[in-house]
Amino acid sequence: MPARYQLPMELRHLRYFQAVAREEHFGRAAQAIRIAQPALTRQVRDLEEELGVQLFERLPRGVRLSPAGRAFLEDTNAILEKLQRSVARAKSYATGHVGSVQIGFSEIASRHPEIPAKLLQFRLDEPMVELNLLPMSSMNQIDGLRNGTVDVAIVYDIHLSDEHLGVLDSCELGSSDIVLALYEDHPLAQKTIRLQDLVDERFIFPARKPQPRYFDRLMQACLAHGFSPNIVQETATDSILLSLVAVGMGIGFTQKTGGVPRQGVVLREVEDLDVSFRLHLAWRKSDPSPAVLRFVSAMG
Known part of the structure; x- marks a missing residue:
């Protein structure tokens, strides 16, 4: 069985290799990524030595990929594209554009004239945020908030005691x-x-x-x-x-x-x-996710 290769290379090595492969010239690649040409040449040579293969054929007026280089470029492009998607996904989670929200949902919420429309609009505006509507009574919604099975609850104000408000935040949605x-x-x-x-x-x-x-x-x-x-x-x-x-x-x-x-x-x-009763949106004070905060902002 061949020994497993340990990768000491850094991400910049892949980007340098990608730039030279794209330009087929060390000088033009160095200008494109704004580093000195000798440094770029050295980094690519170090990468070839680490891999134990020649990635480029050196020509009088530039370079071209070797067969091993073409295979490595295909994988390098896939790695960097996946990394870019991962970075975008992480940023989306951090800003609340991706994620899920568990919503305690009772009949009073479904009959309120504005709430179903706001839920629909949020789905249209944030298609990557999954909304899970969990039918349950008001008291079960509050219990769900406290034990973590529900992220937000839509309940009448009379169900929110001083004890609840010590651990929950809330905003008014309307009256009934x-x-x-x-x-x-x-x-x-x-x-x-x-x-x-x-x-x-x-x-x-x-x-x-x-x-x-x-x-x-x-x-x-x-x-x-x-x-x-x-x-x-x-x-x-x-x-x-x-x-x-x-x-x-x-x-x-x-x-x-x-x-x-x-x-x-x-x-x-x-x-x-x-x-009359005031209808409130309630959520935990501790560690609300960005997706929850975005949902709260859209509903409030």
Whole structure:
């Protein structure tokens, strides 16, 4: 088995060799790469001695590649091109143009009028950054931020406690007002509504366990006006809530959106229900990647 060759050569040797091969003349190559011709001649001779092969045939008016030189040039070009791509790739990672972002994504985010459009625009602007949307509840998103499985979370401000804000950064994305969802034939569907009008209604409420602060805010608003909602069903998502409203199972509070939420459902404001939530983008303070920071900047 032949001995493994140890390469003491430096990157500059390859560039010098490449320049002479391109110009087929030591003098012109030296001018092109701006070094003295004797130094270039010496460096190429040293390279040939290290390799143990003659890379150039010396001619009266220049040089030309030997068969070994042509083979070496082909590999040298491939090495330097790959190195150039590696440098560009490293710079892209460092500036956030390449990488991946794990995004905790809940139904509230998908229904917000601006967020899906911003996600699409980021994909178009940064095609080398992979966005992975991970459907999960708000509380699971925050847990994911803290244990490192999620890079950014899109959550209501009520889910961000002082303890969370000690280790997380956040910025506001917008607000979401709370309105009442009713099936389209409900007697209140075409009337002005106040909370006292809802005393005898059957309510579909968001489940408390996955989002306790959201549940509590809505409940407190009702209690402040003298009634406790008659909850006939708790649901994990707004889409389930709206499906149950559509078939007449009850009414429920949901976030205000720009369009029709579901066929058979109407959204109405409740005049004395002053409840709204701020939607935030949250990420870890410690070691955010350049791709994450670029995503935060694009979404904020």
